Amino acid sequence: MVAKEKKHEAEEELEEVETTEADPTEAEEIDIPELSEVEALTEKFNEMEDKFLRARAEIANMSNRNKNEREQLVRYRSQDLGKKLLPAIDNLERALATEVTDDQGASLKKGVEMVLESLSVALKEEGITEIKAEGEAFDPNLHQAVQTVPVDDDHKADTIVTVLQKGYQLHDRVLRPAMVVVAQ
C-alpha cells in the first residue's frame, strides 16, 4: 500500500514537472533561488510601476489635449455656417442699394435693413466681425488687392482706397479677405 502510494505520488510529481516545463516562465521561477526571486519580483514591480506612471502621464496628456480640442471646436464652431452666410449678406446689402420710389418699396427696404442688422448682431455674437479695410494699411493676410490706383495726397502708398467686397473674420481666422483697391 505504502509503496503504491509512493509510486502514485512520484507520478503526480512527474506530471507536475511536465506541466510546469510546458510554461517556461514558471519553470524559471521554480529554478531561481530565493534571493533572485526577490530581485525578479522587484524588477517586475519596477516595470509595472513604470507602465503605471506612463499611463498616468498619458491620462494627463489626453485630458489637456481634449480640453484644447473642445475649446477650439467651440471657438470656431460657426466657421462653416458663418462663411455660407456671407453671400446672403452681400446680396442683402446690394438689394439695399436699390432706389425705391413708393411706400411698398420703402417698407420692403426697411424690412431688409432690419434683417441685415439682426444678422450682423448674430454673427458678432458668434465672433464673426467685418475686417477693417478702408483707409487701413494693406495687409495681405486680411486684404486681397484686386486693383491699384496711383498714390496721391489723400492716399499714401500701400493703403486701402476702396473696398469692393467686405471681408470677415472669425476671431483670429479670416473667413474671407476683403477685396480692395490699393494705392501704389
Next chain:
Amino acid sequence: MVAKEKKHEAEEELEEVETTEADPTEAEEIDIPELSEVEALTEKFNEMEDKFLRARAEIANMSNRNKNEREQLVRYRSQDLGKKLLPAIDNLERALATEVTDDQGASLKKGVEMVLESLSVALKEEGITEIKAEGEAFDPNLHQAVQTVPVDDDHKADTIVTVLQKGYQLHDRVLRPAMVVVAQ
C-alpha cells in the same frame, strides 16, 4: 582580555539594536524572514498592476468619452448661430409678402428671394430643416398649439390646420417649435 572583548562586542550589539529601533520601518524589514519579503513584494506588484489596469481602463473610457463629445460638438455646432438666424428668415419671409407695384420693388423682392434661398441652402447643409407641420398630426415635441379650431370634414382631430410661425430643427433637436392652429 577575552572577557573584555566579549564585553565590547556586547556593547556594540546593544548599540546596533538601539540604532535599528530608531527606524521602525527598517526594524520590521530586518525581522521579516525571506519568504515574507516575496509575499510583500508580490502584494506590492499586484497592487501596482491593479493601479495600472485601472489607469488603462480610464484611458479607454476617456478616449470614448472624448470621441462622443467631439461628435456631439460637431453635430450641433450650428445650434446657436442657426437659432439666431431664424428671426432674420421670418423677417425676410414677411418682407416678401409685401405687394410691389414698380420695377425697383420687384428687383428688391427678387434679391430678397435669392437671399432666402441661399440661407435655406446654408441651413440645410448644417442640418437645420423646417419642421413639417401643415396637415400633420399634432406632436407636442415639435409643435406649439396657440389656437384651436373645431374639427370639420377637411380637418381631423389633433391635426394641424395652419402654421402661424415655422418651426426648425437641427438634426433631432428642436431649435424652435412650429406655432400652429390645431383642429379639436
